[in-house]
Amino acid sequence: MPAPDHYFTADPTGRAVERRVRLRVDDRSVSLRSATGVFSAERVDPGTRVLLRTAPRPPGEGALLDLGCGYGPIACALALRSPRAEVWAVDVNARARELAAANAADLGLNGLHVAAPGEVPDDVRFAAIYSNPPVRVGKAALHDLLWQWRPRLQPAAAAHLVVARHLGSDSLQRWLEEQGWPTTRLGSERGYRVLRVQRAGEDA
Numbered sequence: 653m654p655a656p657d658h659y660f661t662a663d664p665t666g667r668a669v670e671r672r673v674r675l676r677v678d679d680r681s682v683s684l685r686s687a688t689g690v691f692s693a694e695r696v697d698p699g700t701r702v703l704l705r706t707a708p709r710p711p712g713e714g715a716l717l718d719l720g721c722g723y724g725p726i727a728c729a730l731a732l733r734s735p736r737a738e739v740w741a742v743d744v745n746a747r748a749r750e751l752a753a754a755n756a757a758d759l760g761l762n763g764l765h766v767a768a769p770g771e772v773p774d775d776v777r778f779a780a781i782y783s784n785p786p787v788r789v790g791k792a793a794l795h796d797l798l799w800q801w802r803p804r805l806q807p808a809a810a811a812h813l814v815v816a817r818h819l820g821s822d823s824l825q826r827w828l829e830e831q832g833w834p835t836t837r838l839g840s841e842r843g844y845r846v847l848r849v850q851r852a853g854e855d856a
């Protein structure tokens with residue numbers, strides 16, 4: 653199956669048709685802007701919902717990363733749950749970044765920063781990463797992405813990833829362990845696995 657454009661296009665060219673989707677965060681239901689040209693524009697992705705239900709609550713303080721933020725459902729949930737944290741929402745897709753920034757502004761989430769991958773200051777170290785990663789970019793690109801961001805985790809911190817089983821969650825878990833990164837399956841629901849990947853290794 654060919655990968656949808658939004659995984660590779662930094663600047664989607666088609667007109668942005670704006671949508672609204674609802675995101676449930678604990679006992680709150682919020683409305684988010686999404687649009688054509690970004691991932692899962694019609695509804696909050698089921699994998700994203702599984703991640704938000706299954707992964708541990710974010711640390712209350714420090715920097716948190718939503719890697720591949722799309723229009724920002726994970727980043728907004730992190731910022732709502734940890735209002736004192738500094739949340740970085742990172743994506744290659746410019747339209748996704750605009751939507752994520754608009755959603756943060758609508759919700760008054762002043763600690764949420766939206767950035768292209770190269771815009772996160774080098775000295776930021778994350779207390780946790782939460783991601784519905786872009787698996788459809790292919791294994792090699794996904795592995796490169798994880799190698800790129802792993803050193804940005806604080807030594808005792810972990811990344812929480814949701815990956816569909818049919819898109820290779822189990823082989824990703826094996827690969828993560830082969831890299832020497834202790835990986836636990838936190839849960840499995842509706843065909844999605846939630847993986848907790850600890851930072852470990854000689855430079856940890």
Ligand SMILES: C[S@@+](CC[C@H](N)C(=O)[O-])C[C@H]1O[C@@H](n2cnc3c(N)ncnc32)[C@H](O)[C@@H]1O
Nearest residue numbers: 658691700720721722742743744745784785786
């Ligand atoms: C599976 S989607 C998840 C989007 C959003 N977090 C959600 O839950 O709806 C993965 C996202 O990763 C982004 N992406 C692809 N390659 C990337 C890269 N190298 N760095 C950061 N983000 C990337 C895509 O543009 C896409 O928005």
